[in-house]
Every structure is written in C-alpha cells, then in structure tokens.
Amino acid sequence: MRFTQFFIRTQKEWPRDEESANARFLHRGGFIEKIGAGVYAFLPLGLRVLDRINRVIREEMNAIGASELLLPALIPKKYWEATGRWNVPVLYKSADSSGQEYGLGFTHEEVLTPILARRIQSFRDLPQALYQIQTKFRDEPRARFGLIRGKEFVMKDLYSFHADIKDLERFYWVVSDAYKKIFSRLGLPVTVVEAAGGDFTKEFTHEFQVLTPVGEDTIFYCAKCDFAQNKEVAKVSSGDGCPKCQKGKIEESNGIEVGNIFRLGTKFSEAANLVYKDSSGKEQLVVMGSYGIGPSRAMGAIVELNHDDAGIRWPKEAAPFEAHLVALPGGEEQADAAYEHFTEHGFDILYDDRADATPGEKLADADLIGIGWRIVASAKTALCGRLEIKARDSRDAELLTPAESADRIRTSFHVR
Numbered sequence: 001m002r003f004t005q006f007f008i009r010t011q012k013e014w015p016r017d018e019e020s021a022n023a024r025f026l027h028r029g030g031f032i033e034k035i036g037a038g039v040y041a042f043l044p045l046g047l048r049v050l051d052r053i054n055r056v057i058r059e060e061m062n063a064i065g066a067s068e069l070l071l072p073a074l075i076p077k078k079y080w081e082a083t084g085r086w087n088v089p090v091l092y093k094s095a096d097s098s099g100q101e102y103g104l105g106f107t108h109e110e111v112l113t114p115i116l117a118r119r120i121q122s123f124r125d126l127p128q129a130l131y132q133i134q135t136k137f138r139d140e141p142r143a144r145f146g147l148i149r150g151k152e153f154v155m156k157d158l159y160s161f162h163a164d165i166k167d168l169e170r171f172y173w174v175v176s177d178a179y180k181k182i183f184s185r186l187g188l189p190v191t192v193v194e195a196a197g198g199d200f201t202k203e204f205t206h207e208f209q210v211l212t213p214v215g216e217d218t219i220f221y222c223a224k225c226d227f228a229q230n231k232e233v234a235k236v237s238s239g240d241g242c243p244k245c246q247k248g249k250i251e252e253s254n255g256i257e258v259g260n261i262f263r264l265g266t267k268f269s270e271a272a273n274l275v276y277k278d279s280s281g282k283e284q285l286v287v288m289g290s291y292g293i294g295p296s297r298a299m300g301a302i303v304e305l306n307h308d309d310a311g312i313r314w315p316k317e318a319a320p321f322e323a324h325l326v327a328l329p330g331g332e333e334q335a336d337a338a339y340e341h342f343t344e345h346g347f348d349i350l351y352d353d354r355a356d357a358t359p360g361e362k363l364a365d366a367d368l369i370g371i372g373w374r375i376v377a378s379a380k381t382a383l384c385g386r387l388e389i390k391a392r393d394s395r396d397a398e399l400l401t402p403a404e405s406a407d408r409i410r411t412s413f414h415v416r
Helices: 021-028 046-061 079-081 107-115 165-185 265-273 295-305 332-344 359-369 381-383 402-412
Strands: 030-035 039-042 073-078 093-095 101-105 130-137 150-162 192-196 205-213 215-223 226-228 250-265 275-277 283-285 287-293 324-326 348-351 374-377 387-391 397-400
Touching: 021 030, 021 287, 021 295, 030 381, 039 046, 046 130, 046 165, 046 295, 073 079, 079 101, 079 107, 093 192, 101 250, 107 150, 107 265, 107 287, 130 265, 150 295, 165 192, 165 205, 165 250, 165 287, 192 332, 205 215, 205 295, 226 387, 250 295, 265 287, 324 332, 324 359, 332 348, 332 374, 332 381, 332 402, 348 359, 374 381, 374 402, 381 387, 397 402
Parallel strands: 192 226, 324 348, 324 374
Antiparallel strands: 030 039, 073 101, 093 101, 130 150, 150 287, 192 205, 205 250, 215 226, 215 250, 250 287, 275 283, 374 387, 387 397
C-alpha cells in the first residue's frame, strides 16, 4: 500500500486530554481518533491492527471447533427481562417510534440461548460452541485509559453448550489453552488469575491479566508457580508465603484484564427453556460456558507494553503491515522496484512514497507507526544495489538484496 494512496495522518503533537500511553501513541500515530469519553474511531491503520488481532483470535477459535456467527447489538427488552438484567446499571436503553424498548448488547447470552433452544433437541446435538466478534456497549461511568476501558468496544464472545458439567469442564480448559496461544501470538504475556464467580457460579472464574502498572485490577501472584488471584477474592496479601507451592512469596501488581472465562451453569438455559433429551429420553437443562476476549482492549494493552520514546513497537502478528518501505532522496527508483518485488511475492508492505516529506519526517513516522521491519532505499543503497533493513526494536541495520530482505521478513513471522 502506497502512503500517498492510504489515509494516514500522523500528528506532530500529543493529544491534550489523554494520559495513557496507548491513547497517546495510537492518536499521534494516526490509528484512532477520540470521539467522546470512552468512544474511539478506528482509522485505517487502527482498523488494520484490529483486523490482525481478530485474525489470530479467529484462527485459534476455529481450531478448537467453534463456529462464528453475528448477533444483533439491538436487543428487545423482553430478552433482558427473561434473565432479570433489564435494570443492570451498565445497559444502554432506547426505544423506537412505536414505543418498543431495546437494550444495546454488552453481552449476548440473552439472544443466543433462545436461538439454541429452538435448535437443540437431543444429546446428539451437543456440545456446541459459537462465537462472534462484535461491537459492545457499556454505560461505563469511569471510561479511561484509552482503549482499556470504554463505553463502546470490540469483544470476542464465545458461548459453549454441553450435556453436563463434566463436558463443560473439559471444554473450559480447552478454551483456556487457546487463549494462552492467542495472547502469546499477540506478544502479550498473560497471567491466568482466579477471580470471583459473580452471579453465575460459586467456583472461581479465570481472568487473563497483563501485569502492568497502568492496569486497574490488583493481582496477587507467586513468581515461583502459577498461583494468582484477583484482590477481590484473594485471602493472601503481598509478602505472604505462597499457599500453593509453599516456596515463593506473594507479590502484588496491577493488571489489565484482556480475557476471561466463566462457567455459566444453567442460569441462562433455564430462563430460555434450553433443554435436550438424554439417552433415556428425559429432558435435561443444557449446561453453558462463556468466554470473552477484548480485541480493542488487547490492542491498547499491546501498546502499553510495546513502545519507546519514538513510538509503538508492534509485535509481528498485530502490526498493520509486514514491513515499512521508505524512499529517501536518490533511492526512489530502487524503492519502486523493491515495492513491486515485495507485492509480487505476496507481502503486505506500507510504502512511504511521499515526495513532499523530508527524510527526517519519513523516518520519524516509521518509528512512530512502529511496524516491525523498516526497509530504506536511498542514494547510498542504490549505488550498491541493496536495501537497508532494520528491525523496529534494533539499532543495527543490514544491507540486503530485495530477495534476501523478503526471506528475512518471511522467516520472522509466525507459522501455525
């Protein structure tokens, strides 16, 4: 994609009303635009990042046998009333010209469970796993930290349906492993944290937390083993001995919750009369699970963990492009030829072909945008017939042919 054909407008100044690193860098880099408190537009660069994150999520959800669908965001009042959630504080409500009332979806158990109730008859129809990636709405009174906590956000929500608790438990940990793969591919080091079960279960639920000073949650964890609990349910404090391994000391950190998994049990299936006939012909309630990932929140968390003074440092699978090609004076013809070479070989390249930008502006924008590989064509490289290639997180550059540069980029990307 040529810079002159793609809508990119980096900013020279930091936004005045943003404190978090993710909001500041994403705004200045031309990824997002703040529309209101907790509401952001994703500009073309930002949408590309979001699409890359969603691609990773889809690959791992499909790998565990889940099917994608899309449910409405506008949900009639009767669905919320059936589960007693019409009056929850976070629900945005509206009405049409006929007086019909609706709630904007912050979750979708209310919609999907009745759909399954009309389509599940026998134990042979189970288990089922269905997911979507969709915009959600939450009347969040404390919208802050950029993409970390918003009123409108993108969510991947997966729902599973089972004949019994045993099968739910099996799938619960399958999803947990899939989540670990997703966050690993996105360069997010997560800690699996025990958390409160809420209204759904007396058992622990599990959150996937990125430990960072800007996080809102307080996490107590042991560095010697996998023990970790949210402060809301913890019976330990910082400095205590670890109750699990008996070797480590409990440490404390803030965390950004980027995913969670819940055992829902039969709360929603009972409300929707979601039943099946077992092998003896007796009706049984379907047992459910719910599993969420916030792609837009993950995007913000990635930036919080991956930036320097010059800009963002995108992990390879979240970057908007595979490489950033920059044409400097004297290297324009070489850059044009290199761009043709890369695109012919299937690479997704951002080519800064601007004639009205100085070399300093182009290189600064490359650092700010933060794509993993920067390739420079200049008068110097044109003379030797090679390109200067450098990783975003390295100070060292190499001189390689276009073919060698393509091989270097190709081998750096994740292969499933």
